[in-house]
Every structure is written in structure tokens, then in C-alpha cells.
Amino acid sequence: MPPAAPSRGSLSPHDTVRSLLAGAAFFLLLCGYTLLRPVRDDMAVRYGADKLHWLFTATFVCTLLLVPAFGWVVRRLPRAAVLPACYVFLALNLAGFAFLLDTEGSALAAAVFFVWLSVSNLFIVSVFWSNVSDAFSRDEAHRLYGRIAAGGTLGALAGPGITAVAARHFPTSALLGLSAALLIVATVAMVALRQVSTVREHAANKPVGGSVMAGIGLTLQSPPLRALALLVICLTTVSTVLYLGLVDAVGKTMPNPGERKSFFATVDLAVNLCALAVQVLGTRRVVQRWGLRTTLAIAPLMLLAGFAFLPLAGTALAFAAVQVLHRAGEFALNKPGREMIYTTVDPESRFKAKNFVDTAVYRANDAASAWLINAVRAAGGNAIWLVGVPAALLWLAIGLRLGRRHDQQHDERRLDHEPA
Secondary structure (H helix, E strand, C coil): CCCCCCCCCCCCHHHHHHHHHHHHHHHHHHHHHHCCHHHHHHHHHHHCHHHHHHHHHHHHHHHHHHHHHHHHHHHHCCHHHHHHHHHHHHHHHHHHHHHHCCCCCCHHHHHHHHHHHHHHHHHHHHHHHHHHHHHCCHHHHHHHHHHHHHHHHHHHHHHHHHHHHHCCCCCHHHHHHHHHHHHHHHHHHHHHHHHHCCCCHHHCCCCCCCCCCHHHHHHHHCHHHHHHHHHHHHHHHHHHHHHHHHHHHHHHHCCCHHHHHHHHHHHHHHHHHHHHHHHHHHHHHHHHHHHHHHHHHHHHHHHHHHHHHHHHHCCHHHHHHHHHHHHHHHHHHHHHHHHHHHCCCCHHHHHHHHHHHHHHHHHHHHHHHHHHHHHHHHCCCCHHHHHHHHHHHHHHHHHHHHHHHHHHHHHHHHHHHCCC
């Protein structure tokens, strides 16, 4: 028999154990990724902001190839086995890169690693949240997802801190080996989460089934999934505008690779300190008091204010400040909000459609946005006003509509379960 639901604002021992396991796994995953992110960003500067659209395109192509492969895995393996199989495979990839890359690595190896890390990051996070949404009910998600996301933010704080210290004393291969080890330990925590969960476990030993390409059809057929895909398109458009602007500004003002890595690590630390503060103090309160409509609207509103400021400055520090607002809002509000919506769909949508949206749609728009921004700049236009602002406005409109629909469904469900 499942444990009794705790009273509003309190956590049962069962909730505490599960949220700690999920939060610990997310901590390890994001720590492993973010300790490598400054290395990847330095590689981006070395390639040049005017050439990054090629790496973004390569990332999209690789992501597109990954979608049917992942669909094949999900179709054949029990749901409980998908995450361990994928994470162990990616850890072996990291071990292989550790042998290929020295402190700087060749230009080809650097490009391959940039693409691999960009693809695997989204894939790792998408599989994580698919499994978390499989272990928590909709009501539990409203109470616990902010805490789980805070675990990831702590990991994202630890990662760049490790790089800032270790990069001066150890080669890149050592960081890759550490990241692989963290991924394996995270896998153990997620397996333990499955063992103590009571939600949907009766089906965890069965494959999801369906076509390997079902995620595309599911996304196009479902209004909530289409809206989530549009949200991701807006998010990636804004992210690309800010990232290319930041890389360009850093490349023009910081010729030293060590200085660039330190700067990128500092930006990551600022992002995650802000995100952690919101997650601990505000995410749960915002969701429970004002609903998902407000939760999904805050970040685009802050971005619009930031975009109004950017043309006045245009420096690396200014781009970094808006980047902090954008990424902190994504980690603390948008990502938990989107994942709450996924708890309301069926298992095939949680694994296949979600993975398609979080990887293929994400990286496709990364590449498309990079080419669009390049064309706008070549024509003498301002990418912030012509690309970033329209994307943020559309993001705001979709977030309000999708959040309102989810809030109405949540209120109706709560009323149905109240005693007469």
C-alpha cells in the first residue's frame, strides 16, 4: 500500500528518501557535465563565433541520428533498464575521450568533443527527468520537483568550481575520467530510486513499445506536447542569441585560454547560485501560490528586460549578466515547470516524445537559430531585436497558455478528490 499523502507543506519519510535520491542523482549528473562545460566553451571561442553554426549543425545531425536509436532502445528494454543502459554507454564514451584528448587536444578532437558533449548533455537530462516523472505522481511533482531541481543546481555549482581549481593542475583527460565516474554513481542512485518508488512501478519491467519514431508523431498529435516543443524552440532561440553574443564578446576581449575558462566558469557559478536561491526559496511557493502560468512567464519577462539593456552595453560582462538571468530562470522555474506537465502524459510520451523534444527539437533549433543569426548579422541587422525579442514574446504567450491549461486541470483533479 502506498504511503499516506502528507499534509500540505510537509514531507513524509518516503517523500524525503525519494527526493533525496533523485536530487543526489541530479547533483552528480550536472556536476559531471558542468565541470566539462568551461572546456567546451573555450573550444567554441577558439573556433570563433562566426563559425559556430557549423558545429551547431553537426550537433543537430548527430542528435537526429540519436532519436531512432533511442527509440529502438526504449522499444525493447524494460523502462527500468533504459537509464542504466544509456548512462553506462555514455560513461564508456567519456572514458574513450579521456584517452583521445590531452590538455588541449587536436582541432578535430576538440570539434568532436564539442558536438558529443552538446548532444549527450540534453540526452542525459532528458532520460533523467523521464525516469523521475515515472517515479512521482502529478501531486508529488508539484511538491518535490523544486527540491530535486535544487540538487541539480548544487551539482552545477560544484562542477565549474572543480574545473576552476583542477584545470590548473590536471589535464582535460582527468576531468573526463571524473565526469564518467560521477555518471556511474548517478546511475546507482537512480536504480535505488526505482526500488523505493511506488508510482507506476507495476509497468516498469515492461518496454514502452511502439515505433522507434513514435516520439515525432506523438509530439505533433498532442496539443500539450506541441506547446512544449514550441516552448523549447523559443528557449533555444534566445539561448543561441545570447551564447553567440557572449562567445563573440569574450573572443574579442580575452585572448588567454585560461582567462576564458575562468570567466566561463564564473558565469556558470553565478547562474547556479541564482538558480539555487530561487529553487530553495521560491520555486515551490511560486508553483503552489500562483500556479504554472506564472512560473512559466517569469523568465521571458526578465529576458525582455535584459534585452532592452543589452544594446546599450554589448560587452562580455553585459552578455554574461543577461545569460545569468536566462539560465537561472530556466533551471529554477522553466525546467521544473515543463517537467510537471510531462507527469500528466502516458509513458510512451514521457520517454519518446519527451526525448524527441528535449534533444532533436532542441538541437534542430540551435542550428537553425545560429544560421539565422549569422544571416541577420551579415545583413547588418541586430540579432537581439530581430531574433531574440520576438522569440521571448512568443515564449511568454505560449507559457501563459500552457500553464493556464495545466493549472485548470490540476484544480479540477483536486476538486474531484475532495470529500463531498
